[in-house]
Amino acid sequence: MTTPTPEIIRAAASRIAGDVRRTPLWRLPGAALGLRCAEVWLKLEQLQVGGSFKARGMFNRMRSLPVPAAGVVVASGGNAGIAVATAAQSLGVACEVFLPEVSSPAKRTALAALGARVVVRGAAYPDALAACLARQRESGALLMHAYDQAEVVAGAGTLGGEIEAEAGLPERVLVSVGGGGLVAGVAAWFGGRCRVEALEPALAPTLHAARAAGMPVDVAVAGVAADSLGARRIGDIAWAVQRQGFIAASHLLDDAAIRDAQRRIWRELRLAVEPAAALPLAALWTGLVQPVAHERVAVIVCGANLDPASLA
Amino acid sequence: MTTPTPEIIRAAASRIAGDVRRTPLWRLPGAALGLRCAEVWLKLEQLQVGGSFKARGMFNRMRSLPVPAAGVVVASGGNAGIAVATAAQSLGVACEVFLPEVSSPAKRTALAALGARVVVRGAAYPDALAACLARQRESGALLMHAYDQAEVVAGAGTLGGEIEAEAGLPERVLVSVGGGGLVAGVAAWFGGRCRVEALEPALAPTLHAARAAGMPVDVAVAGVAADSLGARRIGDIAWAVQRQGFIAASHLLDDAAIRDAQRRIWRELRLAVEPAAALPLAALWTGLVQPVAHERVAVIVCGANLDPASLA
Numbered sequence: 001m002t003t004p005t006p007e008i009i010r011a012a013a014s015r016i017a018g019d020v021r022r023t024p025l026w027r028l029p030g031a032a033l034g035l036r037c038a039e040v041w042l043k044l045e046q047l048q049v050g051g052s053f054k055a056r057g058m059f060n061r062m063r064s065l066p067v068p069a070a071g072v073v074v075a076s077g078g079n080a081g082i083a084v085a086t087a088a089q090s091l092g093v094a095c096e097v098f099l100p101e102v103s104s105p106a107k108r109t110a111l112a113a114l115g116a117r118v119v120v121r122g123a124a125y126p127d128a129l130a131a132c133l134a135r136q137r138e139s140g141a142l143l144m145h146a147y148d149q150a151e152v153v154a155g156a157g158t159l160g161g162e163i164e165a166e167a168g169l170p171e172r173v174l175v176s177v178g179g180g181g182l183v184a185g186v187a188a189w190f191g192g193r194c195r196v197e198a199l200e201p202a203l204a205p206t207l208h209a210a211r212a213a214g215m216p217v218d219v220a221v222a223g224v225a226a227d228s229l230g231a232r233r234i235g236d237i238a239w240a241v242q243r244q245g246f247i248a249a250s251h252l253l254d255d256a257a258i259r260d261a262q263r264r265i266w267r268e269l270r271l272a273v274e275p276a277a278a279l280p281l282a283a284l285w286t287g288l289v290q291p292v293a294h295e296r297v298a299v300i301v302c303g304a305n306l307d308p309a310s311l312a
Numbered sequence: 313m314t315t316p317t318p319e320i321i322r323a324a325a326s327r328i329a330g331d332v333r334r335t336p337l338w339r340l341p342g343a344a345l346g347l348r349c350a351e352v353w354l355k356l357e358q359l360q361v362g363g364s365f366k367a368r369g370m371f372n373r374m375r376s377l378p379v380p381a382a383g384v385v386v387a388s389g390g391n392a393g394i395a396v397a398t399a400a401q402s403l404g405v406a407c408e409v410f411l412p413e414v415s416s417p418a419k420r421t422a423l424a425a426l427g428a429r430v431v432v433r434g435a436a437y438p439d440a441l442a443a444c445l446a447r448q449r450e451s452g453a454l455l456m457h458a459y460d461q462a463e464v465v466a467g468a469g470t471l472g473g474e475i476e477a478e479a480g481l482p483e484r485v486l487v488s489v490g491g492g493g494l495v496a497g498v499a500a501w502f503g504g505r506c507r508v509e510a511l512e513p514a515l516a517p518t519l520h521a522a523r524a525a526g527m528p529v530d531v532a533v534a535g536v537a538a539d540s541l542g543a544r545r546i547g548d549i550a551w552a553v554q555r556q557g558f559i560a561a562s563h564l565l566d567d568a569a570i571r572d573a574q575r576r577i578w579r580e581l582r583l584a585v586e587p588a589a590a591l592p593l594a595a596l597w598t599g600l601v602q603p604v605a606h607e608r609v610a611v612i613v614c615g616a617n618l619d620p621a622s623l624a
Binding site: 025272308309 | 333334335336337338339340344356358359363578581582583584616619620621623624
């Protein structure tokens with residue numbers, strides 16, 4: 001399994017510079033968040049095109065590889081599907097998104113509004129994925145994966161490069177993990193030069209379970225963040241980056257802590273974020289992660305695809 | 313009427329540096345917002361302590377003047393009241409907020425949660441204000457005004473200084489106007505070195521009416537932004553800055569354009585803002601303000617005290 005190098009990530013950043021937004025890095029004294037560390041750097045990546053970091057990887061893959069006339073195809077009703085449809089629309093590429101019957105009509109409408117052809121197949125996500133793969137073999141479209149393709153991971157890694165270019169090297173970086181595309185890219189960028197820590201819902205512990213088992217294993221998935229962090233198994237690329245020693249720790253958060261942090265982020269910081277994006281601050285506020293006094297801690301705020309009414 | 317100078321505003325910035333947040337300046341190519349100008353700089357001041365720019369002025373006044381044991385007193389159920397209560401709590405100062413009977417229980421609860429003593433008096437805001445002034449004469453508390461005190465305007469002006477320190481001089485700055493404290497401070501900072509334009513709801517046109525009449529006049533106030541831009545008359549300080557020639561234009565926006573922009577800001581940028589904060593982008597998106605190709609346009613996103621459910 002090839003993991004991205006800083007050079008590959010730098011090339012990805014150049015490739016997508018005209019497609020994605022350079023999101024703000026909001027530097028606050030720790031005290032502004034009720035924390036004892038010197039600074040917290042909030043990378044406001046929920047403001048990215050499509051409402052999550054996923055656009056970086058999807059644009060990078062579509063700009064790296066030849067896209068056939070059949071366009072791109074993906075099985076996802078979450079942030080990956082939105083990002084693929086957004087990138088495809090922007091690049092004028094055909095796009096099919098496969099969803100299962102359990103997906104909400106609101107998601108289907110949102111994807112169709114981005115110009116995607118929405119295909120509903122099968123009862124649950126594995127069925128929609130099977131239909132998507134069959135369709136790809138038939139159409140020859142470029143298959144897009146939510147987190148386990150080299151270009152997708154390198155695209156996510158550009159976030160690390162942006163943080164460092166703007167503010168220098170932090171002592172610690174906190175990243176939410178679902179399938180591990182984001183943590184893989186960011187940890188590959190920093191390459192052990194600072195402490196990159198993974199945060200996962202206790203109800204969707206893909207990396208934690210893999211670390212315990214010594215290899216990727218399937219996990220059951222549930223909880224408030226399952227919509228965006230609900231991968232069943234850590235990606236092979238993320239696992240390879242873990243084996244390189246670039247991910248220093250993984251921590252589990254329960255749903256109550258995640259929801260509390262999500263609401264507090266709205267109440268005190270006026271940032272509307274989805275539950276998945278609240279894990280790093282949940283870890284700091286609960287004391288699960290305790291940076292020491294001199295530390296500058298970078299927090300990746302990864303997505304804002306939520307119903308704003310849920311913040312009240 | 314004394315208007316603030318850049319020196320006074322610089323002193324205010326030093327005075328409140330430990331109290332307020334340095335909010336992000338998000339620089340985007342105009343095309344990212346569907347606009348033809350070179351760049352749009354979004355000053356994300358809705359992320360300020362208390363959810364609006366008002367904290368700058370309130371901290372500055374409390375740090376500039378002796379605060380008696382009776383503390384501070386204000387008549388406001390909007391962003392000014394929240395900012396006064398927030399600053400008072402932070403500085404350990406007693407705080408009374410006067411509200412009329414029409415004010416919502418939600419506001420009273422929010423102010424009480426910030427440690428303010430909430431006093432409900434009279435049917436409408438003028439009655440609550442009269443009660444507030446009577447109370448001030450009796451208690452000797454420091455009276456805080458939402459927009460028409462020198463320290464409050466100078467505090468608001470620090471926003472202009474932050475924009476320029478971070479990105480240099482823009483060609484144009486767009487600012488929402490209620491009582492005019494924000495536009496007065498910002499226009500006083502730039503002092504005619506760039507084009508500062510005021511945006512007002514057609515249903516709360518204090519500056520527009522004053523410009524037409526040649527002096528401040530009372531206006532009727534209604535509409536979606538009345539909660540935060542619903543002053544009845546432009547402040548004397550803002551009028552003095554207008555007479556200095558530092559406010560290049562004022563434009564009126566109807567409620568539909570304001571609400572459309574507020575929803576679009578959420579949908580496309582994932583920023584949750586109140587209607588008052590949507591006026592500058594409403595002016596750009598409707599074509600009411602048309603910057604030319606080379607321009608860098610600074611937009612002050614002034615507040616986020618809203619029910620997030622209203623964004624749907």
